[in-house]
Amino acid sequence: MGLEKTWRWFGEKDGISLNELAQMGVEGVITALHHIPNGEVWPKEEILKVKHKIESHGMRWSVVESLPVSEGIKICSPDRERLIKNYQQSVRNLGECGVDTICYNFMPVLDWARTDLHYKLPNGGESMYFDFPTFVAFDVFVLKRKNASNDYSADLLEQAKQVYENMSESEAEELAYNIIVVTQGFIDGVIDGSVADPKKLFLEFIDRYKDIDKHQLRENLKRFLDDIIPVAEEAGVKMAIHPDDPPFPILGLPRIIGQMEDYEWLFKANKSLNNGITFCAGSLSARKENDLSQIIEKTRERIHFVHLRNTHLLENGSFYESGHLVGSQNMARLVFQLLLEQQRRYKDGKVNTHIPVRPDHGIRMLNDYQAKHNPGYPLIGRLKGLAELDGLMQGIEYLLPKQTV
Structure with a gap:
Protein backbone atom coordinates (compact mmCIF):
# COMPACT_ATOMS: atom_id res chain seq x y z
CA MET A 1 0.00 0.00 0.00
CA TRP A 112 8.82 30.18 -7.73
CA ALA A 113 12.15 31.53 -8.95
CA ARG A 114 15.12 30.11 -10.86
CA THR A 115 17.88 32.00 -12.65
CA ASP A 116 18.88 29.25 -15.10
CA LEU A 117 16.30 26.98 -16.72
CA HIS A 118 18.95 25.05 -18.69
CA TYR A 119 21.62 24.21 -16.12
CA LYS A 120 23.89 21.45 -17.42
CA LEU A 121 24.64 18.61 -15.03
CA PRO A 122 27.90 16.63 -15.26
CA ASN A 123 26.04 13.68 -16.87
CA GLY A 124 24.69 15.90 -19.67
CA GLY A 125 21.17 16.24 -18.30
CA GLU A 126 19.56 19.64 -17.93
CA SER A 127 18.19 20.96 -14.64
CA MET A 128 17.17 24.29 -13.08
CA TYR A 129 19.38 26.47 -10.93
CA PHE A 130 18.87 29.30 -8.47
CA ASP A 131 22.11 31.29 -8.38
CA PHE A 132 21.87 33.85 -5.59
CA PRO A 133 24.30 36.44 -7.04
CA THR A 134 22.51 36.23 -10.40
CA PHE A 135 19.11 36.72 -8.76
CA VAL A 136 20.45 39.76 -6.90
CA ALA A 137 21.79 41.08 -10.21
CA PHE A 138 18.29 40.72 -11.65
CA ASP A 139 16.68 42.46 -8.68
CA VAL A 140 19.14 45.34 -8.29
CA PHE A 141 20.52 46.02 -11.77
CA VAL A 142 17.99 44.60 -14.27
CA LEU A 143 14.64 45.07 -12.54
CA LYS A 144 15.98 48.08 -10.60
CA ARG A 145 13.55 47.62 -7.73
CA LYS A 146 13.56 50.66 -5.45
CA ASN A 147 15.93 50.24 -2.49
CA ALA A 148 16.63 46.64 -3.49
CA SER A 149 20.30 46.95 -2.49
CA ASN A 150 19.23 47.40 1.15
CA ASP A 151 18.15 43.74 1.25
CA TYR A 152 21.59 42.28 0.54
CA SER A 153 25.06 42.18 2.06
CA ALA A 154 27.90 44.21 0.58
CA ASP A 155 29.65 40.99 -0.48
CA LEU A 156 26.59 39.66 -2.29
CA LEU A 157 26.03 43.01 -4.00
CA GLU A 158 29.61 42.98 -5.26
CA GLN A 159 29.17 39.46 -6.64
CA ALA A 160 25.91 40.53 -8.28
CA LYS A 161 27.59 43.57 -9.84
CA GLN A 162 30.25 41.35 -11.40
CA VAL A 163 27.58 39.00 -12.75
CA TYR A 164 25.65 41.91 -14.26
CA GLU A 165 28.72 43.51 -15.84
CA ASN A 166 29.45 40.23 -17.60
CA MET A 167 25.93 40.05 -19.05
CA SER A 168 25.02 41.31 -22.48
CA GLU A 169 21.85 43.37 -22.79
CA SER A 170 20.03 40.47 -24.40
CA GLU A 171 21.12 38.10 -21.61
CA ALA A 172 19.81 40.52 -19.00
CA GLU A 173 16.47 40.75 -20.78
CA GLU A 174 16.28 36.97 -21.14
CA LEU A 175 16.95 36.56 -17.40
CA ALA A 176 14.12 38.96 -16.57
CA TYR A 177 11.73 37.33 -19.01
CA ASN A 178 12.46 33.84 -17.66
CA ILE A 179 11.90 34.88 -14.04
CA ILE A 180 8.80 37.02 -14.62
CA VAL A 181 7.05 35.22 -17.47
CA VAL A 182 8.42 31.81 -18.52
CA THR A 183 8.39 30.15 -15.09
CA GLN A 184 5.00 31.65 -14.20
CA GLY A 185 2.85 31.74 -17.31
CA PHE A 186 1.76 28.09 -17.26
CA ILE A 187 0.85 28.09 -13.53
CA ASP A 188 -1.59 31.00 -13.37
CA GLY A 189 1.09 33.65 -12.94
CA VAL A 190 0.12 37.31 -12.67
CA ILE A 191 1.92 38.22 -15.91
CA ASP A 192 1.88 36.41 -19.25
CA GLY A 193 3.80 36.82 -22.48
CA SER A 194 1.28 39.25 -23.98
CA VAL A 195 2.40 42.14 -21.75
CA ALA A 196 4.45 44.78 -23.56
CA ASP A 197 6.62 45.70 -20.55
CA PRO A 198 6.70 42.78 -18.07
CA LYS A 199 9.26 44.44 -15.80
CA LYS A 200 7.14 47.56 -15.34
CA LEU A 201 4.01 45.57 -14.50
CA PHE A 202 6.00 43.25 -12.24
CA LEU A 203 7.25 46.23 -10.23
CA GLU A 204 3.68 47.47 -9.91
CA PHE A 205 2.61 44.13 -8.42
CA ILE A 206 5.55 44.20 -6.02
CA ASP A 207 4.69 47.74 -4.96
CA ARG A 208 1.26 46.58 -3.79
CA TYR A 209 3.07 44.86 -0.91
CA LYS A 210 5.00 47.94 0.23
CA ASP A 211 2.96 48.15 3.44
Whole structure:
Protein backbone atom coordinates (compact mmCIF):
# COMPACT_ATOMS: atom_id res chain seq x y z
CA MET A 1 0.00 0.00 0.00
CA GLY A 2 2.44 2.62 -1.20
CA LEU A 3 1.80 6.32 -1.50
CA GLU A 4 -0.58 7.08 -4.36
CA LYS A 5 1.48 7.61 -7.51
CA THR A 6 0.36 10.81 -9.22
CA TRP A 7 1.43 13.08 -12.06
CA ARG A 8 0.88 16.75 -12.80
CA TRP A 9 -1.08 17.17 -16.01
CA PHE A 10 -1.68 20.58 -17.58
CA GLY A 11 -4.88 19.73 -19.40
CA GLU A 12 -5.62 19.32 -23.08
CA LYS A 13 -2.70 21.55 -24.06
CA ASP A 14 -0.26 19.26 -22.26
CA GLY A 15 1.99 17.36 -24.66
CA ILE A 16 1.55 14.26 -22.50
CA SER A 17 -1.85 12.58 -22.84
CA LEU A 18 -3.98 10.86 -20.21
CA ASN A 19 -3.63 7.64 -22.18
CA GLU A 20 0.14 7.88 -21.82
CA LEU A 21 -0.16 8.54 -18.08
CA ALA A 22 -2.21 5.38 -17.69
CA GLN A 23 0.48 3.41 -19.55
CA MET A 24 3.09 4.78 -17.14
CA GLY A 25 1.34 3.34 -14.09
CA VAL A 26 0.04 6.67 -12.81
CA GLU A 27 -2.81 6.17 -10.35
CA GLY A 28 -3.92 9.74 -9.77
CA VAL A 29 -3.85 12.92 -11.86
CA ILE A 30 -2.94 16.33 -10.47
CA THR A 31 -4.51 19.10 -12.51
CA ALA A 32 -6.62 22.25 -12.55
CA LEU A 33 -9.12 24.11 -14.69
CA HIS A 34 -6.46 26.15 -16.41
CA HIS A 35 -8.97 27.77 -18.76
CA ILE A 36 -10.91 29.45 -15.93
CA PRO A 37 -9.51 32.95 -15.17
CA ASN A 38 -8.08 33.52 -11.71
CA GLY A 39 -10.71 34.66 -9.25
CA GLU A 40 -13.69 33.22 -11.12
CA VAL A 41 -15.92 30.35 -9.96
CA TRP A 42 -15.11 26.84 -11.17
CA PRO A 43 -18.48 25.54 -12.49
CA LYS A 44 -19.46 21.99 -11.61
CA GLU A 45 -20.01 21.06 -15.23
CA GLU A 46 -16.40 22.03 -16.06
CA ILE A 47 -15.07 20.12 -13.04
CA LEU A 48 -17.03 17.01 -14.02
CA LYS A 49 -15.82 17.15 -17.64
CA VAL A 50 -12.21 16.87 -16.47
CA LYS A 51 -12.99 14.36 -13.72
CA HIS A 52 -14.88 12.01 -16.04
CA LYS A 53 -12.17 12.26 -18.68
CA ILE A 54 -9.52 11.25 -16.14
CA GLU A 55 -11.67 8.42 -14.80
CA SER A 56 -12.31 7.10 -18.32
CA HIS A 57 -8.59 6.29 -18.41
CA GLY A 58 -8.70 4.33 -15.15
CA MET A 59 -7.26 7.06 -12.93
CA ARG A 60 -8.74 9.54 -10.48
CA TRP A 61 -8.44 13.30 -10.06
CA SER A 62 -6.42 13.12 -6.85
CA VAL A 63 -5.54 16.75 -6.16
CA VAL A 64 -6.36 20.15 -7.59
CA GLU A 65 -3.10 21.97 -8.23
CA SER A 66 -4.01 24.59 -7.93
CA LEU A 67 -7.09 26.62 -7.17
CA PRO A 68 -5.24 29.96 -7.36
CA VAL A 69 -5.51 32.46 -4.51
CA SER A 70 -5.84 35.82 -6.24
CA GLU A 71 -3.51 38.67 -5.38
CA GLY A 72 -6.57 40.61 -4.23
CA ILE A 73 -7.07 38.04 -1.45
CA LYS A 74 -3.42 38.11 -0.45
CA ILE A 75 -3.32 41.90 -0.12
CA CYS A 76 -6.97 42.26 1.03
CA SER A 77 -7.94 44.56 -1.82
CA PRO A 78 -11.40 46.21 -2.10
CA ASP A 79 -12.41 43.27 -4.33
CA ARG A 80 -11.61 40.70 -1.63
CA GLU A 81 -15.20 39.88 -0.66
CA ARG A 82 -16.16 38.90 -4.22
CA LEU A 83 -12.98 36.87 -4.66
CA ILE A 84 -13.53 35.00 -1.37
CA LYS A 85 -17.15 34.18 -2.25
CA ASN A 86 -16.01 32.84 -5.62
CA TYR A 87 -13.30 30.76 -3.95
CA GLN A 88 -15.77 29.36 -1.43
CA GLN A 89 -18.15 28.36 -4.22
CA SER A 90 -15.35 26.67 -6.15
CA VAL A 91 -14.44 24.66 -3.04
CA ARG A 92 -18.08 23.63 -2.60
CA ASN A 93 -18.34 22.64 -6.26
CA LEU A 94 -15.18 20.54 -6.10
CA GLY A 95 -16.39 18.77 -2.98
CA GLU A 96 -19.78 18.01 -4.52
CA CYS A 97 -18.01 16.56 -7.54
CA GLY A 98 -15.89 14.28 -5.36
CA VAL A 99 -12.55 16.08 -5.72
CA ASP A 100 -11.32 16.24 -2.15
CA THR A 101 -7.87 17.86 -1.99
CA ILE A 102 -6.75 21.36 -3.04
CA CYS A 103 -3.11 22.44 -3.23
CA TYR A 104 -2.65 26.22 -3.10
CA ASN A 105 -0.03 28.76 -2.10
CA PHE A 106 0.11 32.20 -0.51
CA MET A 107 3.28 33.47 -2.18
CA PRO A 108 3.20 37.15 -3.15
CA VAL A 109 3.48 37.89 -6.90
CA LEU A 110 6.04 35.19 -7.75
CA ASP A 111 5.29 31.49 -7.25
CA TRP A 112 8.82 30.18 -7.73
CA ALA A 113 12.15 31.53 -8.95
CA ARG A 114 15.12 30.11 -10.86
CA THR A 115 17.88 32.00 -12.65
CA ASP A 116 18.88 29.25 -15.10
CA LEU A 117 16.30 26.98 -16.72
CA HIS A 118 18.95 25.05 -18.69
CA TYR A 119 21.62 24.21 -16.12
CA LYS A 120 23.89 21.45 -17.42
CA LEU A 121 24.64 18.61 -15.03
CA PRO A 122 27.90 16.63 -15.26
CA ASN A 123 26.04 13.68 -16.87
CA GLY A 124 24.69 15.90 -19.67
CA GLY A 125 21.17 16.24 -18.30
CA GLU A 126 19.56 19.64 -17.93
CA SER A 127 18.19 20.96 -14.64
CA MET A 128 17.17 24.29 -13.08
CA TYR A 129 19.38 26.47 -10.93
CA PHE A 130 18.87 29.30 -8.47
CA ASP A 131 22.11 31.29 -8.38
CA PHE A 132 21.87 33.85 -5.59
CA PRO A 133 24.30 36.44 -7.04
CA THR A 134 22.51 36.23 -10.40
CA PHE A 135 19.11 36.72 -8.76
CA VAL A 136 20.45 39.76 -6.90
CA ALA A 137 21.79 41.08 -10.21
CA PHE A 138 18.29 40.72 -11.65
CA ASP A 139 16.68 42.46 -8.68
CA VAL A 140 19.14 45.34 -8.29
CA PHE A 141 20.52 46.02 -11.77
CA VAL A 142 17.99 44.60 -14.27
CA LEU A 143 14.64 45.07 -12.54
CA LYS A 144 15.98 48.08 -10.60
CA ARG A 145 13.55 47.62 -7.73
CA LYS A 146 13.56 50.66 -5.45
CA ASN A 147 15.93 50.24 -2.49
CA ALA A 148 16.63 46.64 -3.49
CA SER A 149 20.30 46.95 -2.49
CA ASN A 150 19.23 47.40 1.15
CA ASP A 151 18.15 43.74 1.25
CA TYR A 152 21.59 42.28 0.54
CA SER A 153 25.06 42.18 2.06
CA ALA A 154 27.90 44.21 0.58
CA ASP A 155 29.65 40.99 -0.48
CA LEU A 156 26.59 39.66 -2.29
CA LEU A 157 26.03 43.01 -4.00
CA GLU A 158 29.61 42.98 -5.26
CA GLN A 159 29.17 39.46 -6.64
CA ALA A 160 25.91 40.53 -8.28
CA LYS A 161 27.59 43.57 -9.84
CA GLN A 162 30.25 41.35 -11.40
CA VAL A 163 27.58 39.00 -12.75
CA TYR A 164 25.65 41.91 -14.26
CA GLU A 165 28.72 43.51 -15.84
CA ASN A 166 29.45 40.23 -17.60
CA MET A 167 25.93 40.05 -19.05
CA SER A 168 25.02 41.31 -22.48
CA GLU A 169 21.85 43.37 -22.79
CA SER A 170 20.03 40.47 -24.40
CA GLU A 171 21.12 38.10 -21.61
CA ALA A 172 19.81 40.52 -19.00
CA GLU A 173 16.47 40.75 -20.78
CA GLU A 174 16.28 36.97 -21.14
CA LEU A 175 16.95 36.56 -17.40
CA ALA A 176 14.12 38.96 -16.57
CA TYR A 177 11.73 37.33 -19.01
CA ASN A 178 12.46 33.84 -17.66
CA ILE A 179 11.90 34.88 -14.04
CA ILE A 180 8.80 37.02 -14.62
CA VAL A 181 7.05 35.22 -17.47
CA VAL A 182 8.42 31.81 -18.52
CA THR A 183 8.39 30.15 -15.09
CA GLN A 184 5.00 31.65 -14.20
CA GLY A 185 2.85 31.74 -17.31
CA PHE A 186 1.76 28.09 -17.26
CA ILE A 187 0.85 28.09 -13.53
CA ASP A 188 -1.59 31.00 -13.37
CA GLY A 189 1.09 33.65 -12.94
CA VAL A 190 0.12 37.31 -12.67
CA ILE A 191 1.92 38.22 -15.91
CA ASP A 192 1.88 36.41 -19.25
CA GLY A 193 3.80 36.82 -22.48
CA SER A 194 1.28 39.25 -23.98
CA VAL A 195 2.40 42.14 -21.75
CA ALA A 196 4.45 44.78 -23.56
CA ASP A 197 6.62 45.70 -20.55
CA PRO A 198 6.70 42.78 -18.07
CA LYS A 199 9.26 44.44 -15.80
CA LYS A 200 7.14 47.56 -15.34
CA LEU A 201 4.01 45.57 -14.50
CA PHE A 202 6.00 43.25 -12.24
CA LEU A 203 7.25 46.23 -10.23
CA GLU A 204 3.68 47.47 -9.91
CA PHE A 205 2.61 44.13 -8.42
CA ILE A 206 5.55 44.20 -6.02
CA ASP A 207 4.69 47.74 -4.96
CA ARG A 208 1.26 46.58 -3.79
CA TYR A 209 3.07 44.86 -0.91
CA LYS A 210 5.00 47.94 0.23
CA ASP A 211 2.96 48.15 3.44
CA ILE A 212 2.62 44.38 3.96
CA ASP A 213 5.28 42.72 6.10
CA LYS A 214 5.48 39.10 7.28
CA HIS A 215 3.13 39.75 10.21
CA GLN A 216 0.50 41.39 8.00
CA LEU A 217 0.69 38.71 5.32
CA ARG A 218 0.19 36.10 8.04
CA GLU A 219 -2.90 37.96 9.19
CA ASN A 220 -4.18 38.03 5.63
CA LEU A 221 -3.63 34.27 5.36
CA LYS A 222 -5.49 33.76 8.64
CA ARG A 223 -8.45 35.71 7.25
CA PHE A 224 -8.38 33.46 4.20
CA LEU A 225 -8.32 30.33 6.38
CA ASP A 226 -11.17 31.60 8.56
CA ASP A 227 -13.28 32.13 5.43
CA ILE A 228 -12.34 28.97 3.54
CA ILE A 229 -11.70 26.17 6.04
CA PRO A 230 -15.30 26.00 7.40
CA VAL A 231 -16.53 25.68 3.81
CA ALA A 232 -13.88 23.03 3.11
CA GLU A 233 -14.99 21.06 6.18
CA GLU A 234 -18.60 21.09 5.02
CA ALA A 235 -17.58 20.08 1.49
CA GLY A 236 -15.24 17.31 2.64
CA VAL A 237 -12.24 19.04 1.06
CA LYS A 238 -8.71 19.16 2.46
CA MET A 239 -6.72 22.36 1.88
CA ALA A 240 -2.96 21.81 1.44
CA ILE A 241 -0.78 24.92 1.38
CA HIS A 242 2.44 24.67 -0.62
CA PRO A 243 5.65 26.09 0.89
CA ASP A 244 7.36 29.13 -0.56
CA ASP A 245 9.90 28.44 -3.31
CA PRO A 246 12.56 29.34 -2.42
CA PRO A 247 11.60 29.36 1.27
CA PHE A 248 13.14 32.71 2.15
CA PRO A 249 12.33 36.36 1.32
CA ILE A 250 13.02 37.55 -2.23
CA LEU A 251 12.36 40.85 -4.00
CA GLY A 252 11.60 42.50 -0.67
CA LEU A 253 8.44 40.38 -0.43
CA PRO A 254 7.47 38.52 2.75
CA ARG A 255 7.49 34.73 2.69
CA ILE A 256 5.45 33.02 5.38
CA ILE A 257 5.48 29.25 4.70
CA GLY A 258 9.05 28.02 4.61
CA GLN A 259 10.16 26.57 7.94
CA MET A 260 8.88 24.75 11.01
CA GLU A 261 7.93 27.89 12.93
CA ASP A 262 5.69 28.88 10.01
CA TYR A 263 3.85 25.54 10.20
CA GLU A 264 3.44 25.95 13.96
CA TRP A 265 1.87 29.35 13.33
CA LEU A 266 -0.34 27.92 10.54
CA PHE A 267 -1.80 25.18 12.72
CA LYS A 268 -2.48 27.60 15.58
CA ALA A 269 -4.13 30.04 13.18
CA ASN A 270 -6.72 27.39 12.29
CA LYS A 271 -6.83 24.13 14.22
CA SER A 272 -8.93 22.16 11.72
CA LEU A 273 -7.25 19.11 10.19
CA ASN A 274 -8.66 20.35 6.87
CA ASN A 275 -6.08 23.13 7.20
CA GLY A 276 -3.17 21.04 5.99
CA ILE A 277 -0.02 21.18 3.91
CA THR A 278 1.62 20.04 0.72
CA PHE A 279 4.94 18.63 1.89
CA CYS A 280 7.34 19.71 -0.87
CA ALA A 281 10.79 18.28 -0.24
CA GLY A 282 12.34 20.32 -3.03
CA SER A 283 11.11 23.70 -1.86
CA LEU A 284 11.78 23.12 1.84
CA SER A 285 15.24 21.67 1.21
CA ALA A 286 16.41 24.93 -0.36
CA ARG A 287 16.68 26.41 3.15
CA LYS A 288 19.70 24.78 4.78
CA GLU A 289 18.34 25.23 8.32
CA ASN A 290 15.33 23.06 7.55
CA ASP A 291 15.30 19.53 8.95
CA LEU A 292 12.83 17.83 6.61
CA SER A 293 12.61 14.68 8.69
CA GLN A 294 11.59 16.76 11.71
CA ILE A 295 9.07 18.69 9.64
CA ILE A 296 7.40 15.44 8.55
CA GLU A 297 7.29 14.19 12.14
CA LYS A 298 5.74 17.40 13.47
CA THR A 299 3.26 17.99 10.62
CA ARG A 300 2.38 14.39 9.68
CA GLU A 301 -1.32 14.61 10.55
CA ARG A 302 -1.66 17.65 8.29
CA ILE A 303 0.19 16.26 5.25
CA HIS A 304 -2.47 15.93 2.54
CA PHE A 305 -0.22 15.92 -0.53
CA VAL A 306 3.48 15.33 -1.23
CA HIS A 307 5.95 16.64 -3.81
CA LEU A 308 9.24 14.76 -3.90
CA ARG A 309 12.46 15.92 -5.53
CA ASN A 310 15.97 16.65 -4.31
CA THR A 311 18.26 19.65 -4.41
CA HIS A 312 21.98 20.26 -4.08
CA LEU A 313 22.73 23.21 -1.83
CA LEU A 314 25.73 25.50 -2.19
CA GLU A 315 27.37 27.55 0.54
CA ASN A 316 26.18 30.95 -0.69
CA GLY A 317 22.47 30.03 -0.63
CA SER A 318 22.37 28.94 -4.25
CA PHE A 319 20.97 25.54 -5.22
CA TYR A 320 20.18 23.39 -8.22
CA GLU A 321 17.64 20.61 -8.71
CA SER A 322 19.59 17.35 -8.61
CA GLY A 323 16.90 14.80 -9.43
CA HIS A 324 14.68 12.81 -7.12
CA LEU A 325 16.86 10.50 -5.06
CA VAL A 326 20.33 12.05 -5.10
CA GLY A 327 21.02 15.38 -3.42
CA SER A 328 21.24 17.12 -0.09
CA GLN A 329 18.31 15.17 1.37
CA ASN A 330 18.08 11.51 2.44
CA MET A 331 15.07 10.67 0.29
CA ALA A 332 14.84 7.10 1.59
CA ARG A 333 14.36 8.39 5.13
CA LEU A 334 11.67 10.86 4.07
CA VAL A 335 9.75 8.22 2.10
CA PHE A 336 10.06 5.80 5.04
CA GLN A 337 8.45 8.37 7.36
CA LEU A 338 5.66 9.11 4.90
CA LEU A 339 4.89 5.42 4.46
CA LEU A 340 4.74 4.96 8.23
CA GLU A 341 2.30 7.85 8.48
CA GLN A 342 0.08 6.36 5.80
CA GLN A 343 0.12 3.00 7.59
CA ARG A 344 -0.74 4.73 10.87
CA ARG A 345 -3.79 6.29 9.22
CA TYR A 346 -4.80 2.89 7.87
CA LYS A 347 -4.51 1.22 11.29
CA ASP A 348 -6.43 4.06 12.93
CA GLY A 349 -9.33 3.47 10.55
CA LYS A 350 -9.14 6.80 8.76
CA VAL A 351 -11.60 7.16 5.90
CA ASN A 352 -8.99 8.32 3.36
CA THR A 353 -5.65 6.68 4.05
CA HIS A 354 -4.01 7.51 0.73
CA ILE A 355 -1.33 10.17 0.55
CA PRO A 356 -0.89 11.35 -3.06
CA VAL A 357 2.73 11.88 -4.10
CA ARG A 358 4.07 13.19 -7.37
CA PRO A 359 7.59 13.44 -8.80
CA ASP A 360 8.17 17.19 -8.67
CA HIS A 361 10.06 18.67 -11.61
CA GLY A 362 12.60 16.50 -13.37
CA ILE A 363 15.91 16.48 -15.21
CA ARG A 364 15.61 17.03 -18.94
CA MET A 365 17.17 14.06 -20.74
CA LEU A 366 17.04 11.83 -23.81
CA ASN A 367 13.98 12.60 -25.99
CA ASP A 368 12.97 15.49 -23.70
CA TYR A 369 15.24 17.65 -25.87
CA GLN A 370 13.06 16.99 -28.91
CA ALA A 371 9.81 17.89 -27.12
CA LYS A 372 8.40 21.12 -25.78
CA HIS A 373 7.51 20.90 -22.10
CA ASN A 374 6.89 23.46 -19.40
CA PRO A 375 10.04 24.42 -17.42
CA GLY A 376 10.75 21.71 -14.88
CA TYR A 377 8.19 19.29 -16.33
CA PRO A 378 9.87 17.07 -18.94
CA LEU A 379 8.40 13.64 -19.68
CA ILE A 380 11.42 11.33 -19.46
CA GLY A 381 13.03 13.08 -16.50
CA ARG A 382 9.84 12.92 -14.45
CA LEU A 383 9.13 9.35 -15.54
CA LYS A 384 12.61 8.42 -14.27
CA GLY A 385 11.76 10.13 -10.98
CA LEU A 386 8.42 8.32 -10.73
CA ALA A 387 10.12 4.96 -11.33
CA GLU A 388 12.83 5.72 -8.77
CA LEU A 389 10.31 6.76 -6.13
CA ASP A 390 8.07 3.78 -6.86
CA GLY A 391 11.01 1.40 -6.50
CA LEU A 392 12.07 3.10 -3.27
CA MET A 393 8.55 2.81 -1.85
CA GLN A 394 8.25 -0.86 -2.75
CA GLY A 395 11.64 -1.68 -1.26
CA ILE A 396 10.86 0.11 2.00
CA GLU A 397 7.44 -1.53 2.25
CA TYR A 398 9.03 -4.96 1.81
CA LEU A 399 11.32 -4.28 4.76
CA LEU A 400 8.66 -2.84 7.03
CA PRO A 401 7.37 -5.12 9.82
CA LYS A 402 4.45 -7.09 8.44
CA GLN A 403 2.06 -5.86 11.10
CA THR A 404 2.46 -2.27 9.88
CA VAL A 405 1.68 -3.05 6.24
